[in-house]
Amino acid sequence: MKSSLGRTVLFVVIGAFVLVPLAQTIMTSFVSTLPRAGITEGHFSLVNYRNILNSPVLKQAILNSIIYVVLNVVLCLGVGFPAAYAFARYSFVGDRQLFFLLLVFRITPTVVLSLPIFVLFAQIGLENTPVGIALVHCVFNIPISIWILEGFIAPVPREFDETAFLDGHSLPSFFFRHLVPAVAPGIGVTAFFCFIFSWVEVVLARILTTTGGKPITMAINALFGFRTDFGLVMAMTVLALVPGIAMIYFVRNHLAKGFVIRT
Amino acid sequence: MKPYDNRAWFLVLPALVIVTLVGILPLIAVTNYSFQDLFSLNNPYWVGIDWYRNIVTSDRFYASLGRSFLFSAIVLSIQLPLGIWIALLLQRSHQFIVSTVLVLITVPLVVPWNMIPVIWLNFINPNAGLAGRMLAWLGVGFDYKFNALHTWIVLVVMDTWHWLGLVVVLAYAGISSIPPAYYQAAAIDAASPWQVFRFIQLPKMKTVLSMAVLLRFMDSFMIYIEAFRINAGGPDSATAFLSLDLGEEIQSFNYGPSAARSIIYFLIVLTVAWTFKAATSTRARAPIGMEPAR
Numbered sequence: 001m002k003s004s005l006g007r008t009v010l011f012v013v014i015g016a017f018v019l020v021p022l023a024q025t026i027m028t029s030f031v032s033t034l035p036r037a038g039i040t041e042g043h044f045s046l047v048n049y050r051n052i053l054n055s056p057v058l059k060q061a062i063l064n065s066i067i068y069v070v071l072n073v074v075l076c077l078g079v080g081f082p083a084a085y086a087f088a089r090y091s092f093v094g095d096r097q098l099f100f101l102l103l104v105f106r107i108t109p110t111v112v113l114s115l116p117i118f119v120l121f122a123q124i125g126l127e128n129t130p131v132g133i134a135l136v137h138c139v140f141n142i143p144i145s146i147w148i149l150e151g152f153i154a155p156v157p158r159e160f161d162e163t164a165f166l167d168g169h170s171l172p173s174f175f176f177r178h179l180v181p182a183v184a185p186g187i188g189v190t191a192f193f194c195f196i197f198s199w200v201e202v203v204l205a206r207i208l209t210t211t212g213g214k215p216i217t218m219a220i221n222a223l224f225g226f227r228t229d230f231g232l233v234m235a236m237t238v239l240a241l242v243p244g245i246a247m248i249y250f251v252r253n254h255l256a257k258g259f260v261i262r263t
Numbered sequence: 264m265k266p267y268d269n270r271a272w273f274l275v276l277p278a279l280v281i282v283t284l285v286g287i288l289p290l291i292a293v294t295n296y297s298f299q300d301l302f303s304l305n306n307p308y309w310v311g312i313d314w315y316r317n318i319v320t321s322d323r324f325y326a327s328l329g330r331s332f333l334f335s336a337i338v339l340s341i342q343l344p345l346g347i348w349i350a351l352l353l354q355r356s357h358q359f360i361v362s363t364v365l366v367l368i369t370v371p372l373v374v375p376w377n378m379i380p381v382i383w384l385n386f387i388n389p390n391a392g393l394a395g396r397m398l399a400w401l402g403v404g405f406d407y408k409f410n411a412l413h414t415w416i417v418l419v420v421m422d423t424w425h426w427l428g429l430v431v432v433l434a435y436a437g438i439s440s441i442p443p444a445y446y447q448a449a450a451i452d453a454a455s456p457w458q459v460f461r462f463i464q465l466p467k468m469k470t471v472l473s474m475a476v477l478l479r480f481m482d483s484f485m486i487y488i489e490a491f492r493i494n495a496g497g498p499d500s501a502t503a504f505l506s507l508d509l510g511e512e513i514q515s516f517n518y519g520p521s522a523a524r525s526i527i528y529f530l531i532v533l534t535v536a537w538t539f540k541a542a543t544s545t546r547a548r549a550p551i552g553m554e555p556a557r
């Protein structure tokens with residue numbers, strides 16, 4: 001009995017540690033932090049959220065973020081799935097070296113690659129567009145998607161594949177009709193991790209969007225100035241959290257299951 | 264044993280093409296820049312290893328390296344035990360509590376990295392922030408701008424807030440993969456909770472935990488945006504980490520020196536990854552404590 005009480009107290013402390021700094025952000029987002037006609041400074045107000053709705057720049061930034069992150073997740077799942085299947089089912093020349101290469105690119109700090117990526121993408125016309133960010137974020141998200149998906153595909157018995165091939169399925173048809181439904185939670189978890197790592201990344205997103213195509217993170221950066229409207233900054237931050245928290249909620253029961261990373 | 268079939272390369276090819284475009288090609292380009300003086304990209308002037316020599320002979324580089332190592336060491340020694348402990352407690356909890364705690368603790372992971380310092384600066388602001396006012400009320404002279412120790416405390420606490428969730432999720436994933444039979448065997452043998460942890464849970468968590476160590480080490484070692492926003496490397500360079508030096512040079516478009524620095528950092532990453540791989544594969548071959556306690 002005693003230990004279960006202690007555990008509860010600890011969990012409450014952790015919850016408070018996570019939530020209290022955020023609570024202040026959420027509170028600030030609901031007050032007017034600059035003097036405005038008709039609104040008392042420091043009182044509850046929806047003015048910040050109204051200002052976002054009235055700002056084409058901020059709305060475009062939210063749209064840009066959603067476009068690049070969705071593209072990135074689709075791309076990583078699309079190329080990661082067959083690769084994960086290859087790693088789970090076959091050994092081939094250089095498979096371990098390739099796996100190591102992916103590991104290295106997953107942990108390479110983005111700041112190390114940012115300069116040449118900027119130069120390269122400027123030359124091929126992929127700067128200032130969400131497509132460029134979606135592509136660049138693959139450098140750390142493709143390794144992640146291959147690891148996670150491989151962890152979900154490997155436990156599926158090989159007979160599962162063989163039966164489908166005997167039934168006359170081609171490889172793509174087997175993927176879509178049988179394997180994808182069989183590892184659906186894995187796809188959810190993969191999408192979740194690709195989503196969050198792409199959504200929060202700012203170094204590459206910044207260097208690729210100096211003049212346009214700014215995602216939500218860079219739009220927030222641009223709000224800092226001589227007289228920063230902190231209420232507006234915090235309102236944008238709160239909005240930037242909503243999709244991520246929704247994702248967490250959807251995968252909450254699978255987050256910790258089958259998350260087996262092979263090295 | 265997995266069948267040997269080189270046609271599997273066709274399946275990994277699309278992934279490899281993209282990684283080549285956004286990883287390998289930029290790396291080749293940056294290697295090329297690092298040997299040149301590039302006032303503009305059209306006027307390269309070969310300088311050989313000059314940039315490298317400048318960096319590895321500067322005291323500033325070793326000071327930053329030391330600070331980054333210290334930061335990573337502190338961060339790991341706090342987050343790893345704390346994360347494992349929370350995961351162990353979760354494992355004995357009701358499913359609903361597990362979901363709630365996991366959801367809560369992963370929320371900071373979805374905060375954009377440039378907003379994390381903004382949230383924390385707002386929180387510790389002595390005039391308006393909850394923590395700032397609390398500390399002032401308690402009479403603590405908290406000054407993260409000019410007191411190096413206080414800047415470090417802010418960075419460590421902020422990083423723990425940000426990343427603890429990842430360690431907990433990975434550690435919990437490792438624990439929940441242990442079949443109940445292992446615990447039954449341990450109970451029959453009257454194993455102590457420490458023995459259960461040492462000989463059953465820890466070995467079973469090994470793979471995911473080594474992943475957590477690697478990810479946490481690299482991310483804290485190369486902490487950039489968060490540290491920069493809190494105090495821009497100050498006070499008096501007390502929090503000038505490796506990435507801040509690199510970031511500074513990229514911002515001022517010093518192509519050559521920043522390229523050389525990028526390569527040096529990449530070599531550090533490569534060494535870490537290789538050590539990690541070597542360490543995990545030798546441990547896998549020596550199954551110490553892999554069986555339940557006898």
